[in-house]
Amino acid sequence: MSPTDVAPATTRRVVFPFTAIVGQEEMKLALLLNVIDPLIGGVMIMGDRGTGKSTTIRALADLLPEIDVVAGDPFNSHPSDPDLMSDEVRQQAQQQGSFPTAKKKVTMVDLPLGATEDRVCGTIDIEKALSEGVKAFEPGLLAKANRGILYVDEVNLLDDHLVDVLLDSAASGWNTVEREGISIRHPARFVLVGSGNPEEGELRPQLLDRFGMHAEIRTVKEPALRVEIVEQRTAFDQNPHPFLEKYSSQQEAWQQKLVSAQELLPSVTIDYELRVKISQVCSELDVDGLRGDIVTNRAAKAIAALEGRTEVTLDDIRRVITLCLRHRLRKDPLESIDSGYKVEKVFSRVFGLELSSEDNSTSQANGVRQGVR
Incomplete structure (x- = not known):
């Protein structure tokens, strides 16, 4: 590897640019609309294997502008919107009026199929609560996903109980954890994106209805377009930074377009x-x-x-x-x-x-x- 190929001083993972993705317009439109208005309720993407579902969703998260958060808050609380603050931050806001803020990239959380309910919702340390009299809460994936994107690949294979938990949180915007008489809640506003292959099983109709939009994607048939997609991916894998530089102006233009649309x-x-x-x-x-x-x-x-x-x-x-x-x-x-x-x-x-x-x-x-x- 030559010195020019060395990654810049950043800890961020290199992600395929959203504006370089060829085809799949239906999926891209559904994702963009949910980013502009998260209250649409998320997207269910059903389609063939190897059609770029995961790549597109990661690319979207990377495209989004940074958000303002309360510094050090595990729930990505909004500095001024009470609906997007944890209870603790809201109390501090009422007492102190302001607190330090920070800029943060929009988080994309991958939910593994084998995740437990405690890992998803978070856990309460009962021993610490009883011995020290404090609510010791270990945040889960829903806390991390607040004000971001929660992605569930093969959602039709996910345990029905976990799907219920996700959909309830997505609908209410809050996650509540109750253990041994102790109750803790935190904001959980996220764009829920599920994907799956219909050949591996259908989602229950009542759960499918809870997703705001449903995009169907098919394998590209045109040989010339397939070649273009393969060449794009190969160029990115071989030398990602020049490839990203090539699309940087388009990425910035789309980022500004999304900000303007939200406003x-x-x-x-x-x-x-x-x-x-x-x-x-x-x-x-x-x-x-x-x-x-x-x-x-x-x-x-x-x-x-x-x-x-x-x-x-x-x-x-x-x-x-x-x-x-x-x-x-x-x-x-x-x-x-x-x-x-x-x-x-x-x-x-x-x-x-x-x-x-x-x-x-x-x-x-x-x-x-x-x-x-």
């Missing part, structure tokens, strides 16, 4: 007529509950903010509605038509649009392929 999001509005039609689509598809309506509205606003607009358009809804609803439809095991095609068909009818022949044939082909499996 613009509260100003984005969606016309009442469009909201009514979104709910009409959900009603005609027989989607249980109102989660589908809420997520579609949020995702449409997020995509408008991403593109620097303050008003949601019909095209914004068209681009996100399948991602938000396809996994909420009731499954008929004998039906060969793809659920994404059903969403597109009802959307086009409700909004008075024609489903393009290309979309029609592609969606039906996907449906037949899935029905054969």
Whole structure:
């Protein structure tokens, strides 16, 4: 290795740049929208093995701008937002008014399949609590993931009880640990990203519904595109730092775009007529509950903010509605038509649009392929 190949003085791991990832637009869009508005509720990514799911999620975490945290706080508490502070930090804020802050990269936590509940939620040292009268808490992965990304690969193989814990924390934004009459809670606001291969088992429908969006990815078929992906990966593996330098300006531009979108999001509005039609689509598809309506509205606003607009358009809804609803439809095991095609068909009818022949044939082909499996 030549001196120029030596990594710079940093402890950060070298990550493949997000802007260099070729294809998989559906997955990338779903992830970006959840970063802009974490209340969308996370992403479930289902697809073939070796399609870059883990690479894309790590690349996204590396792309995100640094966040302000309370220095030395294990929960990444926000210095000024009470909803993102631990109880201890909030009490200090009320008494002292301010405390030292620090900048920190957004954390991406990988949840291993064999993790125990104590490792995920954290543990209370009962002996110390009884002998010294203090709440001695050892934070878990949920504490580390607060204000970051929690990634569960092969989520369909994860123990159902742990999935319940994750989804409850993601929905409430808090993790509560109770042992022997002692109760401790801390903020756990994170973007939950799950991935899996449908051939290895399906997720329970009631759990699948708790993910805000559902992206399906397929292996790239075009030979020229496959060659481009292989060459990109080879160039990065052989000499990562020049490769990163090549994409640094694009990375910075996207980082600024995400910051601007987060700031613009509260100003984005969606016309009442469009909201009514979104709910009409959900009603005609027989989607249980109102989660589908809420997520579609949020995702449409997020995509408008991403593109620097303050008003949601019909095209914004068209681009996100399948991602938000396809996994909420009731499954008929004998039906060969793809659920994404059903969403597109009802959307086009409700909004008075024609489903393009290309979309029609592609969606039906996907449906037949899935029905054969």
